[in-house]
Amino acid sequence: MMFECHPLVCIGKDRCMNQCFTKRLDAETKIMKTEEKGWALFSKSEILKGQFIGEYVGDLIDTDESKKRLEDAQLKGCTNFYMLTLDRNRIIDAGPKGNHTRFMNHSCEPNCETQKWTVNGDVRIGLFALQDIAAGTELTFNYNFDCYGTGITKCKCGSSICSGYLGVKPKTAAAWQVEKRSLETKMRRLQAKSVQNTNKPVKKPNKSLANGPYSEQNEASTSRRSKKQINNNATTARNERSNIDESTSANHKNKEGKKRKHLTCSNENRKKIKMN
Ligand SMILES: [Zn+2]
Numbered sequence: 001m002m003f004e005c006h007p008l009v010c011i012g013k014d015r016c017m018n019q020c021f022t023k024r025l026d027a028e029t030k031i032m033k034t035e036e037k038g039w040a041l042f043s044k045s046e047i048l049k050g051q052f053i054g055e056y057v058g059d060l061i062d063t064d065e066s067k068k069r070l071e072d073a074q075l076k077g078c079t080n081f082y083m084l085t086l087d088r089n090r091i092i093d094a095g096p097k098g099n100h101t102r103f104m105n106h107s108c109e110p111n112c113e114t115q116k117w118t119v120n121g122d123v124r125i126g127l128f129a130l131q132d133i134a135a136g137t138e139l140t141f142n143y144n145f146d147c148y149g150t151g152i153t154k155c156k157c158g159s160s161i162c163s164g165y166l167g168v169k170p171k172t173a174a175a176w177q178v179e180k181r182s183l184e185t186k187m188r189r190l191q192a193k194s195v196q197n198t199n200k201p202v203k204k205p206n207k208s209l210a211n212g213p214y215s216e217q218n219e220a221s222t223s224r225r226s227k228k229q230i231n232n233n234a235t236t237a238r239n240e241r242s243n244i245d246e247s248t249s250a251n252h253k254n255k256e257g258k259k260r261k262h263l264t265c266s267n268e269n270r271k272k273i274k275m276n
């Protein structure tokens, strides 16, 4: 947990650089509609690693209220959720009211992250850059969420390590290598077996059969299929998770919600994200 300086206590006075939340030192961003992912947040100028993007704001609700809202949303067939767990009992719902941060999409390889800060004695959540970000780049964070709802939402982040679905942890490159090696060993064993069993001459020998029934090509495509299947199994097991999809226009007309607490809410798009 990080602590922000209190303006009345910090000896740095006006020069204090540790009051991003209090002074709303948000990065320069713009909300734009994308073709693939609906609404998204982009950097307007260069953002440096560690820079504050903005505070995640919305209705401050308890778990009972969040359950109620999620049930309502389900009944209405709503699939977008903007809820983020603040602590054990409190949830920020940016569905009915929020600021630019609610337009940030999920990515399996994000360039921003959420951080919990203590500001003037209370916990608040901010979005911070994980790396230097050039102007005009989409800003994303990993929802890491633990959601209610039905169905699985396909991830459109486009990362090379994309898990394929929201809420499924992306595999690391190392994990993919391990999986690939074990699949290759399996295929080689199968290959050896089938060569033993196939003593009949092949009628029309061609290139792809030169190395036996499982050519390199076949092997590659089979392991791809298996990977896909493994991935699908992983996602099926998580059908409790809910959808966070691209934002819809209805809510986004409502851009800058300045108040943080006690706002009345509608039952439109929401997401629930669990902080790790
Ligand atoms: Zn200070």
Ligand SMILES: [Zn+2]
Binding pocket: 107, 108, 109, 155, 156, 157, 158, 159, 161, 162, 163, 164, 165
């Ligand atoms: Zn992804």
